Amino acid sequence: MAQNSSGVSERLPFKTKLAFGVGSGAESIALFSVGSYAMLYYNQVLGLEAHLAGLAISASLFLDGISDPLVGSLSDRTKSRWGRRHIYMFFAPIPIVLSLWAVFNPPDGLGTWALFSWFAVTVVMLRQSMTFYHTPHLALGSELSRDYTERSKVMSYNSFFTWAGAAATTWIALSYFFQATPEYPRGLLNPEPYGPFSVIMGGIALALLAASAWFTRDRIPHLPKPPENLPKYSPFEFFKDIGKAFNNINYVWLLVAYFFLSMMIGLRGGLHLYTNTYYWHLGSEQIRFFVIGSFAGYLSAFLFAAMLHGRFDKKATIIVSAIVYALAPSIPILVGFAGALTPQTPNLLAILIAFSVLSYGAASVLSISIMSALADIADENELKFGLRQEGVLYSTRALFAKVDQAIGAALAGFVLTLIAFPTKAKVGEVPAEVIWNLALWDGILAGVPGFIAVFFYARYKITRASYEETKAALAARRAAGLAPQATAVSAAVDVPEPLVPPTAPRPAE
Template identity: 65%
Template structure:
């Protein structure tokens, strides 16, 4: 093993994992604002038909997904004094914040169709610039350590801060921006606070994304260097990169599994606030307590996922994580359809929070395993093709996820149209058959893609033993190649690479 690899294989400093993790929090604040709030804002506050907004958001996802692998490949081939990932990470924060603010501040006087177009364009632009941070940031996480378990710890920080960003944003939004008032008992339906909400989220995003890039820059000398013979980015090299990635059957099964999982997530995120507000009859103050359920789940995953990967292969956590997530999200609505749970059930909120903790914990374990497994796939591809492809691997996976989330978001809009959910509805005034169909879609139907994902993850074949064999073969190859490198006078990139920056 080279000195560079040896240094990187050691336990990463807490500061590095923390700085990497907080970038995920800022990302999810932007993405969650769109996935969970934009549909409700345009439909229930501005009066735009739900399926129009669903189509607008879905179109932005597809367009963004198609460009994400381009950014991944370009990032893999970037040469700069800031390495391959950080130039992109420093460039993204301000454009992300500006476009997020625009989403929730359309010009006054627009027609419903013009509002839908504004939403689609603004969301598309935000997702485009988010890609400049998101893909290099994930690739950086895969490169921070080659260790089988340490990779899972790094991705545990990613998963935990993904929760923290979404949960913190939801808590702050429902507590300080959308509290219940005499005029608006359901604070989310109040049109006044949305501008201040968007401004606060935008400023937070700028600060946190810059901090993530700044406080991980000292690891640049320790990251895997770009091979000297790597060609610059071109479309031809991009398609070659994609082809190499798709020739790895383990990667393909991870990709297909995440495709179905994202369909479930996209549908449920689009319907979540509708279900909580109208089916269960929860107020904004009650909805914010779901942060507690999600915290318990994500904290448990943060504490135990890496230990599980030290004892079991990652495949087991992928399969059972998908099964548990699908069933835990379906169970309360299934009990509601059966008449066991109703809005009048004593301690209903506590029961729903318990299911929420199980669901979020399962999803977090699954996400940590999938992200860590992709880094193992990158090792396989380096052994097979002689190139590291973290950027293309994570971005192609994101392409499948975004196309599928687009399907889920569009489906959420069409579900509301199909079940004839009224615009600007009043809690307690929605017909019972409409609420029954809402629960059926958000509970039973949405769980099916999650179970299909579990079957796909069962086809993943990298084990701890095969990982160790791959790492040993890579170390042997590097050792054999080392004597062939002629020494040069003066400082060299290799010398710089083995000198820790802290």
């Protein structure tokens, strides 16, 4: 079993990876509960105007995006007996759960602006509380192992359990809380289940968040620690941390690529339900079976992503999975344009689900690969600056994701307006030209930003060989007894050749 320079095994026990993954699932349960049901609850059940409900959610995302890198930098610089990450993971779950409960339990009799204020404040509190768990937790995942492929396995657990949390929330909500009744044939419009729903989901999330922190605490002695001479957190030091992150050209390429990828995700996310409903003529009972495709895709990525990294390297895996992710959703529509696939095609749903397996699998492999690659970038930055920046690296990427997906969602609304898609449209009554334009945008044009992302992913330079050089230089530094020293930002944009102490052997070229 491989070991690092300190003699600690680089292969993690199953318990640790499972506990880390469970935390990702718990985050997904809390955020998905609000993201999927709060808008409908406040708009259709409580009567808050849609634009006000949307404004509350937008404000929470905006403020959340700003706080992500702030908390990331704070976490990177934290010194405590519980390490840099766990101190936050132990204290964040209580405010997360209280905020989740508060979102779905506003006081009775609130007027419009009071109800809007309650929703805005509670959803902001939820996302801010979650930032203090999510950012350190994700950074922890990249620190658990220094092995090139083992950290990919850790991120496989992150990806799979994030999906599992959202899927479980949907299943529990629709199966046990929002069932149809004689008074409410559409169960989601029944106001009574929302309170109990928030209590149960909050309880599950609390147990899993706490379990993830508790059952990974034994790794604290083995995790990287901030340099002794590292200044305390301050606004000035925060901007220095951001500067160091952007000083790494590999990180910049991944962020630029993610900008275009998120634009594709937001655009397709806004249009895909329209395409399934009006182009393929699928009902909601059929659309729900796409969960089979997502499960198969995420499970495949969970099982094989690290294997792909071991055989083909992360860069090649990133490029290929990004191409497949951009292309796979387009293939059924291209075949439909050719007349070979229509709403009347036998087994149409099975065919579409098969392509969704390919799409979800590629998306999950890509996510795992990027998350693992960010840990490799953290190694480069540790060598160059004497500081591991997992918190800043992951949280700044999260900021980009929230901004970019908001742009993509806005583009989806613009496209629907551009093609003159009618309101309250009925299947089979929308003009053929409008349906054709809808499919063109969702199936073809939405993929263009994805292929632009591929171009920038291809400029990412870290390979297994360069990673091993960086790892060897860091190990040599530790073996020579040289503690990492925080340094100022260099003017260079590429990571320099590893600086190895004169008494230590140089890494193999």
